[in-house]
Amino acid sequence: MKSKVRLFIVAGIILAVILTGICFVVSLTKAPVIAFYGLPEREVAAIQTVIGDNVTYLSFGTDTSLYYQVRNGKKPDVIITPSGVKLQAAKAHVAKNVSLPESLFDGMTSSIRNTIQKTDAGKIVTAPLLSSHFEIDIQMDLFRQSDVKTIATWQDIEAFVKTTNHTKNARMAFAGKDPDTFFDLLGALAEALSGKNSYGAAVNLVKAEMEDNALRERAFNANALAEQLATQADSPLYDAIACLRRWYKEDLINKESFSMDRDALVGYMRAQLASVVFMSLSDYRSIAYDVVSSYTSIYFPSEIIASGRSFTAPVIHAVCLTKNRKAAKIIAQLTASEAQAALTRASGLAPVLANCPTPDRQAEDARYWVAATNTPLAGLSQDIDLSADQKKALAIALSTLIQR
Numbered sequence: 001m002k003s004k005v006r007l008f009i010v011a012g013i014i015l016a017v018i019l020t021g022i023c024f025v026v027s028l029t030k031a032p033v034i035a036f037y038g039l040p041e042r043e044v045a046a047i048q049t050v051i052g053d054n055v056t057y058l059s060f061g062t063d064t065s066l067y068y069q070v071r072n073g074k075k076p077d078v079i080i081t082p083s084g085v086k087l088q089a090a091k092a093h094v095a096k097n098v099s100l101p102e103s104l105f106d107g108m109t110s111s112i113r114n115t116i117q118k119t120d121a122g123k124i125v126t127a128p129l130l131s132s133h134f135e136i137d138i139q140m141d142l143f144r145q146s147d148v149k150t151i152a153t154w155q156d157i158e159a160f161v162k163t164t165n166h167t168k169n170a171r172m173a174f175a176g177k178d179p180d181t182f183f184d185l186l187g188a189l190a191e192a193l194s195g196k197n198s199y200g201a202a203v204n205l206v207k208a209e210m211e212d213n214a215l216r217e218r219a220f221n222a223n224a225l226a227e228q229l230a231t232q233a234d235s236p237l238y239d240a241i242a243c244l245r246r247w248y249k250e251d252l253i254n255k256e257s258f259s260m261d262r263d264a265l266v267g268y269m270r271a272q273l274a275s276v277v278f279m280s281l282s283d284y285r286s287i288a289y290d291v292v293s294s295y296t297s298i299y300f301p302s303e304i305i306a307s308g309r310s311f312t313a314p315v316i317h318a319v320c321l322t323k324n325r326k327a328a329k330i331i332a333q334l335t336a337s338e339a340q341a342a343l344t345r346a347s348g349l350a351p352v353l354a355n356c357p358t359p360d361r362q363a364e365d366a367r368y369w370v371a372a373t374n375t376p377l378a379g380l381s382q383d384i385d386l387s388a389d390q391k392k393a394l395a396i397a398l399s400t401l402i403q404r
């Protein structure tokens with residue numbers, strides 16, 4: 001009788017081991033769950049087109065913490081998200097011993113490779129897929145009608161706008177009602193005028209202030225933070241704010257820019273009342289071709305040499321959270337040449353591979369500019385960890401400093 005019991009127990013243990021092994025194998029090979037976090041719908045659709053339908057898609061909102069959404073919902077195998085605080089939030093959910101092979105990144109430029117994230121153990125867990133670029137767009141019809149021969153410096157840009165303002169009532173413009181656009185403009189100007197250390201100092205100042213607020217249980221004070229960021233000669237955004245204030249006073253910026261949304265900006269562009277526009281490549285792709293086709297993009301000029309530059313160019317990453325083999329295979333495919341060509345065609349953004357066809361000059365230039373400089377910046381909007389309401393309040397406080 002006892003021997004039968006022992007056999008029964010042994011059989012049960014063997015069965016349990018077999019079932020555990022089966023479950024483990026299934027977990028490694030099940031259809032992967034791909035989540036998107038903080039990407040525009042247009043870019044989500046482009047990436048889904050390339051990945052296909054043999055996966056489950058999720059979308060995480062940005063008004064609730066990613067930690068809460070992952071812990072209380074279906075855990076994804078991959079999160080696709082832009083660089084900055086969202087990428088760091090996604091990286092926090094990577095399971096132990098997950099890693100991606102370095103061979104995936106052989107064809108990428110060094111600037112892009114430098115954005116790859118690793119765990120504390122040195123394991124690679126993110127893969128760059130695409131990059132945008134915060135740029136300056138010049139209205140070429142107005143440029144050809146002006147006396148300005150070339151645009152390579154801020155002085156050239158100002159001379160061009162003075163001409164178009166006088167002859168066509170056309171000025172600089174940007175969708176300043178959107179806090180992210182406004183912050184990315186400030187960050188790009190800070191890097192160009194003061195250097196990337198000033199950009200980093202702005203990010204660190206906001207972080208320190210938020211940590212101090214939490215420690216002291218103190219409410220967010222947008223006006224006080226704006227003063228710290230911009231009003232003293234050694235403030236990290238001092239030069240950027242001073243530049244915008246001078247342009248504002250000299251009537252080089254459309255004064256509606258600080259309350260202008262993207263639709264209004266497109267209206268000014270269509271009417272040729274915006275001779276110079278500040279926007280991201282991502283936003284450029286969202287505008288009708290008949291409007292943007294008359295604009296040519298340039299990077300933010302600077303007296304700093306290229307080897308010292310770091311352009312604002314957020315990179316979209318795939319963060320591998322689990323050991324699901326099919327998920328890892330999808331990431332590998334997305335970094336291959338054929339998929340990269342499809343991704344850049346579908347999204348209009350720049351590919352991360354050094355040698356890959358691009359749909360047009362805008363995407364090719366964005367790739368080249370980032371490749372010729374240092375590790376790209378995520379953009380001030382992506383690097384400061386503030387809620388939507390806090391961003392809005394701080395943007396209003398900073399724009400008030402410009403317009404006063």
